[in-house]
Amino acid sequence: MVGIVIVSHSQTLAEGVRELAEMMAREVKIACAGGLEEGLSGVSYERIINAVEEVCGRDGAVIFGDMGSAMLTSELVLEEMKDDKLHLVNAPLVEGVVRAAALASGGADVETIVQRVEAEWKRQEGDCYSIS
DSSP states (O other), X not given: OOEEEEEESOHHHHHHHHHHHHHHOTTSOEEEEESOGGXXXXXXXXXXXXXXXXXXXXXXXXXXXXSXXXXXXXXXXXXXXXXXXXXXXXXXXXXXXXXXXXXXXXXXXXXXXXXXXXXXXXXXXXXXXXXX
């Protein structure tokens, strides 16, 4: 089964997203890479590597980030690990993780999860409310 990694500047946020996703798909392995040591806000390369190693089995894993440096640091991890079954997904953190968990629990492979989650996000982009 495909695993999921949640990369956030906040450990609390990452754990909250995992909690929500686990309500939909308890059996899916979901790891959090949130915050820095001593509860500080930020992104840790080492925590992302550890989270990937925790959930990435033979079926692979998908990574979701909350913003900017979470995505950039995750890209560095992808370059380092060079695993065809490990993908960074371009989608909103909460909606993307929940949808990926549901797809993984249904047996979808990593490529299908990435394709479906990103396609759904692109379809919905025009429907988002803008804040002025």
